[in-house]
Amino acid sequence: MAEAEPPSEPSLLEAVDVSHSYGDAPILHSVGFQVRPGGCVALTGGNGSGKSTLLHLAAGRERSTSGKILFRGSRMNGDRASTRAAIASVMDAGVFYPDLTMREHLMLVALAHGLAGEADATVDEAMAVHRIADKADLPGAALSSGQRQQMLLAAASVRPCELLILDEPEQRLDIGAREELAERLAHFKEGGKAILLATHWSRLVEDVADDEVHLVDGVDVEDGRDRDVVR
Numbered sequence: 179m180a181e182a183e184p185p186s187e188p189s190l191l192e193a194v195d196v197s198h199s200y201g202d203a204p205i206l207h208s209v210g211f212q213v214r215p216g217g218c219v220a221l222t223g224g225n226g227s228g229k230s231t232l233l234h235l236a237a238g239r240e241r242s243t244s245g246k247i248l249f250r251g252s253r254m255n256g257d258r259a260s261t262r263a264a265i266a267s268v269m270d271a272g273v274f275y276p277d278l279t280m281r282e283h284l285m286l287v288a289l290a291h292g293l294a295g296e297a298d299a300t301v302d303e304a305m306a307v308h309r310i311a312d313k314a315d316l317p318g319a320a321l322s323s324g325q326r327q328q329m330l331l332a333a334a335s336v337r338p339c340e341l342l343i344l345d346e347p348e349q350r351l352d353i354g355a356r357e358e359l360a361e362r363l364a365h366f367k368e369g370g371k372a373i374l375l376a377t378h379w380s381r382l383v384e385d386v387a388d389d390e391v392h393l394v395d396g397v398d399v400e401d402g403r404d405r406d407v408v409r
């Protein structure tokens with residue numbers, strides 16, 4: 179008899195048969211995936227295929243029209259403090275305080291998430307790692323779009339989390355910064371943390387993701403049957 183497979187790690191985040199519509203417009207059709215601790219799922223697909231919609235549902239910002247999102251085995255509730263504490267996200271490029279300097283912005287995030295004595299050192303290290311330390315005292319509004327993206331990625335890194343949700347984290351970054359991002363995300367997983375991301379950059383799928391959900395008009399065509407239907 180074949181040796182029994184060791185039980186796989188339970189999912190941290192799971193989408194089960196998720197469909198979603200905006201008004202009468204169907205966007206997602208019976209999509210499912212599982213993100214395990216230490217794992218990464220990448221959502222890929224063309225513009226308008228439904229990736230950001232699925233990320234918003236997965237983060238508990240909206241409720242799917244049908245199907246369910248489970249977080250630690252329970253129905254996702256993005257308003258619950260323990261859920262918000264466990265999930266860091268970079269999904270909205272315009273979400274920062276334009277009047278705070280970058281250092282103040284990162285300190286605010288770090289302190290709000292319980293870092294006290296270590297906040298200064300953590301923020302300094304995050305700015306160095308993201309190559310924006312020389313802009314520490316500029317307001318967010320005075321940063322280039324790529325520097326602002328680095329600030330948002332740095333903000334997600336200065337707070338504890340179990341799951342990182344990223345919508346096209348490579349956007350507006352130059353090629354060197356993109357490669358460093360791929361390395362950081364691969365390293366992040368090694369600590370047992372999980373990642374759900376949407377991307378248009380194949381390198382993130384190849385080097386970081388363990389599983390890919392490729393959407394075409396809201397259908398996961400990584401499933402061979404669906405791929406044939408779409409073709």
Ligand SMILES: Nc1ncnc2c1ncn2[C@@H]1O[C@H](COP(=O)(O)OP(=O)(O)OP(=O)(O)O)[C@@H](O)[C@H]1O
Binds near residue numbers: 223224225226227229
């Ligand atoms: N709030 C909304 N109300 C109505 N329709 C929406 C809303 N948000 C997204 N959509 C529609 O849902 C579809 C999927 O959009 P979504 O942003 O999820 O795509 P995407 O795969 O992330 O695209 P991109 O690669 O361009 O970022 C699009 O047709 C879009 O117009």
